[in-house]
Amino acid sequence: MRVSAFVACAVACVLASTVIVVTAQERGIGLDKLRSGSTYMGADLRAMQADEFANTGMLWVERGAKLWNARAGSAAKSCSECHGDARTSMKGVATRYPAWDKGAGRLLDLEGRINQCRTSRQGAAPLAFESEELLGLTAFVATQSRGMPIKVSIDGPAAAHFERGRALHQRRVGQMNLACTQCHNDNVGARLLAENISQGHPNAWPGYRLEWQSAGSLQRRLRACYSGVRAELPPYNSADLLDLSLYLAWRAEGLPIESPGIRR
Amino acid sequence: MADARIQVPAQVRRGDTFEVKILIRHGMETGYRLTDDGKQIPRNVIRLVTCRYNGTEVFRIEPSSGIAANPLFTFFVTARDSGELVFEWVDDAGERASERAAVTVAG
Numbered sequence: 001m002r003v004s005a006f007v008a009c010a011v012a013c014v015l016a017s018t019v020i021v022v023t024a025q026e027r028g029i030g031l032d033k034l035r036s037g038s039t040y041m042g043a044d045l046r047a048m049q050a051d052e053f054a055n056t057g058m059l060w061v062e063r064g065a066k067l068w069n070a071r072a073g074s075a076a077k078s079c080s081e082c083h084g085d086a087r088t089s090m091k092g093v094a095t096r097y098p099a100w101d102k103g104a105g106r107l108l109d110l111e112g113r114i115n116q117c118r119t120s121r122q123g124a125a126p127l128a129f130e131s132e133e134l135l136g137l138t139a140f141v142a143t144q145s146r147g148m149p150i151k152v153s154i155d156g157p158a159a160a161h162f163e164r165g166r167a168l169h170q171r172r173v174g175q176m177n178l179a180c181t182q183c184h185n186d187n188v189g190a191r192l193l194a195e196n197i198s199q200g201h202p203n204a205w206p207g208y209r210l211e212w213q214s215a216g217s218l219q220r221r222l223r224a225c226y227s228g229v230r231a232e233l234p235p236y237n238s239a240d241l242l243d244l245s246l247y248l249a250w251r252a253e254g255l256p257i258e259s260p261g262i263r264r
Numbered sequence: 265m266a267d268a269r270i271q272v273p274a275q276v277r278r279g280d281t282f283e284v285k286i287l288i289r290h291g292m293e294t295g296y297r298l299t300d301d302g303k304q305i306p307r308n309v310i311r312l313v314t315c316r317y318n319g320t321e322v323f324r325i326e327p328s329s330g331i332a333a334n335p336l337f338t339f340f341v342t343a344r345d346s347g348e349l350v351f352e353w354v355d356d357a358g359e360r361a362s363e364r365a366a367v368t369v370a371g
Contacts, residue, residue, distance in 0.1 A: 213333035
């Protein structure tokens, strides 16, 4: 009797510490009001994104497809030798990232997960963040989930990261003393110079940004926002960027993956 | 540098015009940008792109620093005989590249 009471208590404690219940009010933007960043662009850019040939991000996807079949590392194995045809094996994978990775014992975004596979399975050096290779592979994997809704897990060990990400989203930073929420929750649709402020969702990335004249990752895009409010840029792969990415993915739950998206 | 996507219809009818697209991966460095320590980054843009259809030149463009990175070129060609389109381009650094695409003409 005493044992079962103890077990029940332990189960309750575990549940209380790992399951996060978020009420509708806590979502800055209700799930029914979510709008992808592409809906704030002009028709020309939307057409460019939708065109499977002219979408410039496809240059990176194509490079990623080649890397998928290329052997690497001391194991001399390619991605495809374990995972087969990415069109089936990688379908939907990007919708679940960032995610807590048991093997690595930490939160990984899709880039981090690819590098985890490289180091632990292929015996290869991790690809540098924002390198053409890592962008290519990530865009190639992400594009297999094009059109599929984002759905990340914020339970268990991911819960603490989610809470940290949410706090970061609401914290004022930089010389402009602005929080993400002040633009991307409170002033959505308003003009910021020549731009319309979007809701700030992560579903386009890795994507092609015209301002960069290049493809880039979500982390690069987040760093651009930090730069915009004149705050210190968090380093690539830092806890800040990963936790914020997890929160953003949760906030965008249900939005379709558009990678490689086109953004201004 | 030889990194491009080319789109040509699988089959075309003799006498018809068909659309050809080529998307070339290139940084198209304008020559106007400076590094963080103030040095000028030298201009390096694709300065010539040509396309030959069974040996006859059907398209030529001399892009300049006003053209964005990773440029897409679209043009129309009249189908005559089956064969191939040969694309060639060269940038300011003197790097040359070429790609080929087969054309199948029916009728």
